Amino acid sequence: MKNKILSINNTIILALVVLGACRTGSKTPGVRQSSGVYQYDNEKKTTVQRKSGPYYSDRQAVTGRNGMVASAHPVASRVGVDILKAGGNAVDAAVAVQFALAVVYPGAGNIGGGGFMVFRDKAGQAYTLDFREKGPEKAHKDMYLDSAHNVIPRLSITGHLASGVPGSVAGMVEAHRRFGKLTWAQVLQPAIDLAEKGVALTEREALGLNRTKKSFLQVNPDKRYFMKADTTDWKTGEVLVQKDLAQTLRRIQQEGRAGFYEGETARLLVAEMQRGGGIITEKDLKRYQAVWRDPLVGTFRNYKIITMPPTSSGGVALLQLLRLVEPYPLRLWGWNSDSTVQVMIEAERRVYADRAKFLGDPDFVKVPVNQLIDQDYLKTRWSDFTFARATDSKNVKGGVLPGYESLETTHFSVVDQEGNAVSITTTLNGGYGSRVVVGGAGFLMNNEMDDFSVKPGVPNMFGLIGNQANAIAPGKRMLSSMTPTIVEQDGKLYMVVGTPGGSTIITSVYQTILNVLEHGMTMQQSVNALKFHHQWLPDHTIFENGAFSEETIQKLQARGYKLEQLTNSLGRMDCILLRPDGTLEGASDPRADNTSVGY
Template sequence: MYRRIFLFASALALAPVFAPATIAKPPSGQVHEKGMVSSADPRATEAGLEMLRRGGSATDAAIATMLALTVVEPQSSGIGGGGFYVTADARGRVETIDGRETAPAAAHPKWFYKDGKVLSFREAVPGGTSVGVPGNIALAAKAHRRHGKLKWSALFRPAIRLAREGWTITPRTRQFLDFAKGSAAFTPAGMAMFYGADGKPLPAGTRVTNPDLAKTMEMLARKGARGFYTGANAKAIVGAVTTAARNPSPMTLKDVASYKAKDRSPLCGQYREYRVCGMAPPSSGETTVFAVLKQLERFDLKALGPDSPTAWHLIAESMRLAYADRAKYLGDADFVKVPVAGLIDAQYLASRSALIDPTRSLGLVTAGSPPGSEKLARAEGASGPEHGTSHFVAVDRRGHAVTYTSTVESAFGSGLMAGGYYLNNELTDFDMVPERDGKPAANRVEGGKRPRSSMAPTLVYGPDGKLRLAIGAAGGTTIPAQVAKSIIAVLDWGMSAQDAIAQPLIFAPEGPAVFVESGTRLEGMIPALKALGHADVRTRPGGKANAIEVVGGTLRGGADPRSDGVAAAE
């Protein structure tokens, strides 16, 4: 999903403070009295807790949560989409799995062109062209083989129960049914499930069922991942995509059957005395989160505090620089050279940080030249807001942690359905214009390629090497901004994870505009931000994040008050 004026004017507070990084000590492991789950819906949180109560692992809980979200939050995520999974054991050994969707083999750089002209984002989303081969089930199966403790079939029970016995439409889902009717009701099945005979969305509180999805889940519980990528389900996906009423696409059964979730080396770096870990490309999330943090390391954010416009100005400036690099360099590293090591190089980020002036905005910025970079052109893609994403976190009694972001991209994805679930529109995360100044864009469309993602599931470890925070967010390109803001609030401002997530959002992509969350104290800081040189300050909604932190060996949950989210212990 989407995305007092108190000026601290002390010269001391504005002076750069260089904080040397402390290398984490080898951890001794953690054991907790109870496990915990945080997700965007209480029914999904309960599904995860059910696994923990039965002796399941954090991975079991995370998978059950993802499956339940397919039922109760269909506008945001599910088995028709993909995700990124980051996990670590009690000793802080991090693994990551890439379940990002792939383009059909027939896809090409001008995939989103019609009659020689590029489609708008709104034109490209509905129907088959935007659908990538879903990755969540392959991701879940790989993760379960390694870290699951319960039987695979047991993970599906809560989702099957919800789909067959019914769940109630929340006020939040009702709002999505209103504004996203074009996608939610794109197929007769979606129309029949969520809308009345008068064509209006069913009211909040209405109990609905999804027997087709229950059947699909029962089949997957029996057959495993092969039941998704072959046989009747694969035929249903291909049939929906190739015969779509709008933008039909030449996806094949081979495209579906050949999908593989991929192991990626985790991306880790040091922020102050903390170790921050997450996904490597095709995620642009962690490189961007880490750059935002590292570029701020020389400033005393603790002294400035969360009520200082200068603090938010510094965060915005760091975002501008990080997002400029994101736009130019990030893509699927299986297809293009991505200078990952250079993008998180401490010396390079120090040089970028040196551009930040505490007293004046940079305005429009350009990408830097990290070590190992090539001169890749930046193409202006249709990076419209992602309304369809969900994040969830699980930590079990053994101290194993999972942070997992799952998505169908826009609200209700492409609008197409197969087997009772919505299919994603992730391919619109590619740059629709494949070239700029005659050079190929890193994130251009190619057959079998995974589109760049903003998802940033993140684990943070303290100086003792033990888990401090597991966090992630939904909200398209604002995801790295939400995660970085929340990490700053926990580590620099001493807030709880819950209070950190609730902090207002500032979002500053590489363009000249700065976006502040409407109805928050940041809106009141607009005059101060303008006085610091931010000429174009606009308001926008906030985000949707979830987290679990560890304080003194105790788990504490955080769930975004902007959502229906709940964090709970078993």
């Protein structure tokens, strides 16, 4: 049946392609004229570059045969490789990287946040772990609204009330308990050493701490965490020492889960909440559990996609996006040609509308995952699409399913010598989270409560619209866009992918995968490649400078697409590709301090 549907889809698309070719005056029968930087060369049977400038930079890949770690910070990546060299497996290295990032990358690395893990073992068995934060017991759906039921600005973003119950420590404890090889003490020690001895600040980290100093002082008026003793600005290379955080990490090292969710650390966290009007209690902490969920598995052409199910929306959205564009000849049209971009934008428009309508915590609401990724359903989502003009987002709603009842994060990828692979995305939500530092414990709290639908129809800090499925409730996990993903080819490990980026995570992962599978890029080229993003509402497409040629821009605008060039960048990818010769290609994003280390 599936092959029959695909055959029907391909017939429909071929007809559209031929019509499009006639309309645009393409010289190649059946193929729309490409205006992209890359196009498929029929004679060479490969994707070739038409023009210069498709990349953010010319950074080269890192290779290794025995193991690879790609993370947001060079020190954290080296920690992970050291664990691999000491005999640890990919999960040991991932746990060590997670705690190291909490020290060296305070803007997003964390023990006060949460996230998701996709793990594929050397035998090909896949597992997914949900350690997303939860709403505290005292949370309620109107907690960020005034007496007139209007949203109180920034209440869900800054300060103590913005924090959900953290899940990162529970997630790492559970991952190590089930799959770790080295001792818990061994994988925690590098982070403790970094906190005690200090870490030299990169230029980006120094700038980030300096920009955030005023906000830290406003939220934590009696504290001086992340500031120099003389309160002057940080300079590149200066050493940040975090003694209180080191003590917190030692308690976690010695007591495991209880070292965070009970005892002294829990007491300090709850005291901090009470001091600032937060609502997390000792009971909330003690009750928190990370949850193993069934992996979300799908296919794209001949590749197997292993990704994260809800509470993340990322996996469902990624599979929808890949399946929606699968019938189209993207390789023939070329990388970021007007036709390629058009069908990708239209797929994104429909998928983000579905996200808003259907997705939430599966422990609280019915999430119709299988229906959303069904080929017949996805075919109906194209019913109002035409190459002649852009679809108006006002006319796009979440789809109709029979029987249904109604920007700071970090990612890292690890592959070990045996072929075990880990893809983890973890977050505080906004940069430096809620800006709340737990007094005496030295770590930042998240502002993940903003990822709930604070009020149906009102956008969150990333502009995402939510509905009742993602309404605030005690003990409920807020919806996420995190999309840690592993790709197989012919039953073998092929690619480990992920990125931070709020609502742009899904589309960045989507483009990075397509760049390799459809456009013949290497892993590093795919990461370097310039990106774009559309999320249904607001109804415009943002793009990195140079992502579209002038010809592509003109053609898209003529069809009614609203395009907005960014002054900053999209994504912070950290990916690993297994090459045909058995070497690992580590590809970290040149847009930040991201670094791959292999051996």
